[in-house]
Amino acid sequence: MSVDFEMKFLQNFLDALQGHLSLTLASVAIGIIVSIPSGVLAHQFPRAKQPLMVIINIIQTIPGLAILALVVTFLGGRIGFLPAFIALTLYSMLPIVRNTITGLEAVPWDVSEAAKGIGMSRSQRLILVELPLAKPVIIAGLRTAIVWTVGMATLATLVGAPSFGNYIFTGLQTRNLESVLLGSVASAALALVLDAAIGLYQKRSIERTRGVVGKRSFFLLFYQFFVVMVLVLAIATIFWPAKQVDVVVGAKGYTEQHVLAGLLSAELNRAGFKTEQKIGLGSQVIFEALRGNSIDVYFEYSGTVWAGHMSHEDNPGPEVIREAVERYVESQGVYFVGFGGFENRYALAMRRDRAEALGVTSITDLAGIGESMKAGGDLEFFGRLEWIRTNQIYGVDFDEKLIFDSSMMYGAVASGEVDVISAYTTDGRIAAYDLLILDDPNNAMLSYDAMLLSSDRITKRPGVMRVLARLANRLTDANMREANRMVDVDGLPVSTAVAFLQNTVNFDYKSD
Amino acid sequence: MIEFNSVSKSYDGGVSFAVKNFVLRVNRGEVLALVGESGCGKTTTLKMVNRLVSPCSGFVSIAGKSVLDICVQDLRRNIGYVFQGVGLFPHYSVRENVSAVPSLLGWSPEAVEERCSELLALVGLPLASFGNRMPMELSGGQAQRVGVARALAAKPEILLMDEPFGALDPINRAELQGEFVRIQKSLKLTVVMVTHDVTEAMLVADRIAIMKQGRILQCDTAAGLLSSPTDDYVTKLMKTPLTRALEVSKLVSAAQTTDYFR
Numbered sequence: 078m079s080v081d082f083e084m085k086f087l088q089n090f091l092d093a094l095q096g097h098l099s100l101t102l103a104s105v106a107i108g109i110i111v112s113i114p115s116g117v118l119a120h121q122f123p124r125a126k127q128p129l130m131v132i133i134n135i136i137q138t139i140p141g142l143a144i145l146a147l148v149v150t151f152l153g154g155r156i157g158f159l160p161a162f163i164a165l166t167l168y169s170m171l172p173i174v175r176n177t178i179t180g181l182e183a184v185p186w187d188v189s190e191a192a193k194g195i196g197m198s199r200s201q202r203l204i205l206v207e208l209p210l211a212k213p214v215i216i217a218g219l220r221t222a223i224v225w226t227v228g229m230a231t232l233a234t235l236v237g238a239p240s241f242g243n244y245i246f247t248g249l250q251t252r253n254l255e256s257v258l259l260g261s262v263a264s265a266a267l268a269l270v271l272d273a274a275i276g277l278y279q280k281r282s283i284e285r286t287r288g289v290v291g292k293r294s295f296f297l298l299f300y301q302f303f304v305v306m307v308l309v310l311a312i313a314t315i316f317w318p319a320k321q322v323d324v325v326v327g328a329k330g331y332t333e334q335h336v337l338a339g340l341l342s343a344e345l346n347r348a349g350f351k352t353e354q355k356i357g358l359g360s361q362v363i364f365e366a367l368r369g370n371s372i373d374v375y376f377e378y379s380g381t382v383w384a385g386h387m388s389h390e391d392n393p394g395p396e397v398i399r400e401a402v403e404r405y406v407e408s409q410g411v412y413f414v415g416f417g418g419f420e421n422r423y424a425l426a427m428r429r430d431r432a433e434a435l436g437v438t439s440i441t442d443l444a445g446i447g448e449s450m451k452a453g454g455d456l457e458f459f460g461r462l463e464w465i466r467t468n469q470i471y472g473v474d475f476d477e478k479l480i481f482d483s484s485m486m487y488g489a490v491a492s493g494e495v496d497v498i499s500a501y502t503t504d505g506r507i508a509a510y511d512l513l514i515l516d517d518p519n520n521a522m523l524s525y526d527a528m529l530l531s532s533d534r535i536t537k538r539p540g541v542m543r544v545l546a547r548l549a550n551r552l553t554d555a556n557m558r559e560a561n562r563m564v565d566v567d568g569l570p571v572s573t574a575v576a577f578l579q580n581t582v583n584f585d586y587k588s589d
Numbered sequence: 590m591i592e593f594n595s596v597s598k599s600y601d602g603g604v605s606f607a608v609k610n611f612v613l614r615v616n617r618g619e620v621l622a623l624v625g626e627s628g629c630g631k632t633t634t635l636k637m638v639n640r641l642v643s644p645c646s647g648f649v650s651i652a653g654k655s656v657l658d659i660c661v662q663d664l665r666r667n668i669g670y671v672f673q674g675v676g677l678f679p680h681y682s683v684r685e686n687v688s689a690v691p692s693l694l695g696w697s698p699e700a701v702e703e704r705c706s707e708l709l710a711l712v713g714l715p716l717a718s719f720g721n722r723m724p725m726e727l728s729g730g731q732a733q734r735v736g737v738a739r740a741l742a743a744k745p746e747i748l749l750m751d752e753p754f755g756a757l758d759p760i761n762r763a764e765l766q767g768e769f770v771r772i773q774k775s776l777k778l779t780v781v782m783v784t785h786d787v788t789e790a791m792l793v794a795d796r797i798a799i800m801k802q803g804r805i806l807q808c809d810t811a812a813g814l815l816s817s818p819t820d821d822y823v824t825k826l827m828k829t830p831l832t833r834a835l836e837v838s839k840l841v842s843a844a845q846t847t848d849y850f851r
Binding site: 187 | 740
């Protein structure tokens with residue numbers, strides 16, 4: 078029996094909308110509260126202007142994803158609303174600060190002179206004259222900030238804050254174009270609506286300055302009331318208590334992880350525990366999140382911990398790595414539940430017909446002919462130990478090394494765009510596209526035994542731990558490959574793949 | 590009323606002086622014009638009265654009290670200030686511009702409204718038809734009238750004017766000068782006015798201080814400067830209005846004989 082863990086479509090959409098909107102508005106609201114005074118200070122004290130602009134410009138040049146990861150690390154692995162909110166607030170500052178300074182600098186000299194000459198104090202000049210005159214320019218900056226922030230809020234999904242990015246990233250991973258389109262269009266529409274709302278306000282306030290609309294314009298009063306209410310609600314969201322859940326299930330951003338998170342949730346729900354999923358977390362972020370008790374359970378891979386977290390550059394073989402990694406994660410304050418029973422390692426894969434034509438069966442055969450081939454790797458492969466070792470041990474190199482999102486990589490090799498890819502051994506697309514996994518006789522690739530890790534916090538819930546313990550060592554390479562194939566190739570929902578695993582494996586569930 | 594006590598101002602730390610050892614007394618109810626070329630220090634002198642510029646040495650006093658001992662905002666609110674740029678607040682209506690200073694001084698709304706109406710009538714722009722206009726909807730002459738009304742709003746005894754009519758066309762300029770004299774007499778204002786136009790100074794001011802390179806060359810009535818100049822520059826400067834008037838007169842006569850004006 079499958080558990081229907083996927084909520085209704087509308088509920089999902091409203092959750093994403095609420096997450097996206099509150100994240101954007103709260104960030105921009107705080108951005109305004111920080112940025113306008115900063116701009117004013119920079120204008121009043123010209124010596125502060127240069128350093129301030131340098132700092133804000135530097136923040137702006139850091140890619141959105143990197144700043145999110147940095148904030149998560151800085152907060153000690155905390156994921157969810159807070160890090161996304163901080164990163165977005167930092168990002169929203171540049172246009173507002175810049176336009177505040179520009180707007181204040183553009184106040185005509187004779188007006189400032191008159192304000193001084195009739196005896197206005199510095200703060201009166203600022204509040205009564207300079208800021209009102211700079212307002213149109215500041216609002217233009219605010220509009221830019223809103224549009225940027227709505228766009229960047231889609232990335233918040235990657236640190237576990239719900240947004241329309243959920244549709245985009247899940248869609249990219251599960252090759253569901255409608256989902257990607259829905260997320261993108263919804264996000265763009267939100268940007269347009271918020272921009273238009275400010276534009277309307279701006280237009281009305283200009284008309285008011287020109288005396289076109291009566292001073293106590295009803296519309297303006299209502300509008301201001303509305304805007305204040307929305308901002309208050311958005312800020313209040315920050316302090317709203319989190320949903321009452323027993324276990325937070327984490328997952329990285331690809332199909333297998335989505336399926337595993339679905340399985341964990343389904344089994345926990347079956348035992349009566351409420352769960353929440355944080356899907357699409359980055360490799361570094363997710364382990365930190367577990368250590369910080371922001372998530373409670375997820376499947377990790379031994380090779381990732383060995384090379385990524387323990388920074389080893391050798392490959393002593395699966396057994397040694399398994400033991401070392403188990404000791405390591407426990408030393409980091411997380412609980413090692415057990416191995417998953419399957420392995421998802423990197424492997425070089427080619428189209429079977431192409432490999433046969435060239436007489437290639439092993440990585441060894443690529444030495445010498447690789448230089449005339451194109452290779453495709455996922456975002457990290459060519460920077461990883463596996464590639465460095467492949468290159469050293471087998472003396473293999475390629476003419477071109479192209480980087481793909483993993484969801485695009487298989488299509489690229491199937492269409493002949495590239496000759497070789499860095500495949501994942503449990504990926505359902507290997508069979509679907511009839512790819513050949515090349516032998517690795519000299520162990521260039523690390524082993525990636527799946528391992529179930531849980532937070533220290535959740536070990537105090539014996540009921541949860543019993544469910545988790547039953548999930549250890551039950552899955553196989555074949556099961557996982559089939560589950561992945563259902564989603565990646567057949568385009569079936571994750572819930573169907575989870576149901577398949579539950580039916581096939583029978584995680585026997587008797588009280589003990 | 591206003592005294593300049595050996596006032597000096599340097600903008601470059603004492604290398605050169607915009608105003609040097611300036612001594613002058615402006616009497617109550619008098620219009621004093623500061624006349625001189627651009628850069629002779631006349632605007633600097635004017636701005637030291639309401640502390641838009643601070644002197645390096647010496648001090649300015651009003652009714653025997655150094656302006657440095659008066660709170661700068663109070664000082665400025667009680668001295669009207671009109672200048673060439675006008676500087677009306679573009680986001681305020683005419684009414685709000687004129688009301689700015691009385692409101693800052695905490696007058697009651699009724700008192701502010703009454704003063705506003707009084708002043709706009711004084712400068713020939715009735716509140717009923719002009720009160721709600723925005724500065725961008727006014728002509729140059731109208732804007733300058735509003736500027737004068739704003740400067741007079743808080744019933745100051747002293748008015749500082751920096752090239753107040755400089756940006757106006759000749760007809761508006763002559764008209765506004767005439768009205769200014771009328772207003773000044775009726776309100777018994779003490780006025781310090783900066784201009785580079787000797788004719789304007791002669792027509793409007795009771796006394797004229799001729800300035801050159803930060804110093805006063807001579808200060809006297811127009812008649813006194815004409816009859817007993819103490820400096821060649823003063824002689825030359827004071828002669829220009831008359832010389833030009835004669836030239837214009839000749840042109841007019843010639844034009845009349847050739848029927849241009851028939």
